[in-house]
Amino acid sequence: MIKFFRKIRQKTLAESPPALPAGETGRAGKFGKYLLYATGEIILVVIGILIALSINTWNLDLQNAKQEKQILTQLLEEYKNNLYQLNSKIFIRDEIITSSVKLVDYSNLDTDLISSDSLNRYLSRTITRPTFDPALGVSNDLTNSRRLYLLTNPELREQISAFSSSLSELREEETIIVNWVEERFYPFLIKHYQIGRLNVEFLDDEKFREKVTQIKFKKQKSLKELFAQSDPTDLLNHPDFEDFLSLLIVNTTYTNDQSLGVKLKIENIIALIEEEIEK
Template identity: 55%
Template sequence: MEKNKTGKYLKYAIGEIVLVVIGILIALQINTWNQNKQDSKQEKQILSQLIKEYESNLQQINEKIYLRNETLNSCFKLLEYRKSDFKEIQVDSVDNHLFRISIRPTFDPELSVSNELINSGKLYILQNEELRNYISAYSSFLSELSEEEQVILELTENRLIPFLIENYQVGRMMMVLLDDKELRAKITMGKIKDYETMKNLVESADFTKMLQHPDFEDYLLQLISYTSYTNEQSAGVRDKTKNIIDLIKVEIAK
């Protein structure tokens, strides 16, 4: 201060501060750039996992809709049989339709990747806000469908199947699964194994008592009602699944 050098040192100090600030800003920018690069790489990996997850879900939901349509067709056919000449009805046909109405298809989605993103708080890595919203809300889309599936499950297991056991010989109808490869492929998991038919080992049963029973008609009509509504719910889930897949494909293509 005695030599009037205060201004010089003040300028020097300000210059040092400016250099430090610039250095910090550059470091932050580099760190942000590296983080964005890392997030972008991670996002691509996550998107590739998500597309597999939701394409698998789409395939499964389509198979469940197919199986329920099989159930509906069999319900209507059995209602027709009630008004037909029983002598013209083949027991194999009755068994085929009975087996199809006893199927209880349920949608069990694969959500491991989605749940990991949500639970870990990493959903932000996905840049597309619409995609984030769809994924976070997807589980809630399934709640009503699950409830309707449970209604069918309870009707079939608690009322329909006990009725069939009491009024029909169900062993032969269960052999349908072994003979129908296409149906078995949509019901069973894993590799399909070939079986020799075993229905000839089980004697044919008289279906007239069952078809004429008034409770059977009630079960069929209830099943038609529940299954139709459940398929409507499934169609809604299918549309949402397709939307997610389309959004993922857009992000992958960028």
């Protein structure tokens, strides 16, 4: 196309004005040739601009695609870590529920039949206060910098944009339990039981402690001998003890139900990310 108009231009410039009758007809013929030449020049310029724009768009698309791959990799790591943390919190709550049920059973047994180590271990688990604290640095950066458009999958964009706000109900339930344990249940235990051995049991319960803290600990010497074992009769026979445990079971179960809903959202986001990476 460009060569075609170049030939027209060269031919037009090389040709001598044709021998035409004097008057308007001759001038019109000459004007027509130069009009054709000018039109060709304009078309060439337009074509050049369109080609430049196409190349620029192509380069921009390549850059965006490269950025998207990097972002997807970062998001995948972020949400896999969050899923691992959430699964740990679900596990902890399951242990709280199991421990609470065991303690209800203990309240109906003779204290001579109860292992003090088991009692302290179950009690120590009931006062843990797990909360899901996801790391959302990459997601928040994309949202705050208005770069979510780099994610070409609209469903993935929507899921990531809405994820933080979807945690509100879970956080509300977690806050209720944390406040209740700290303000009601823990003071009740201190009043009716010596909690020294209870706290030591938490330190000795390494696998469970790693789930709570997300940190792997080295084996430590037990501090159990520093604290005398308290008689659990007053605690186990107290009429409010079973009520506290029933509330803990119900609230923790409901919070885990909320956690399972969040888990499904995270797993869906991970699946979408992996699908995009594999394209």
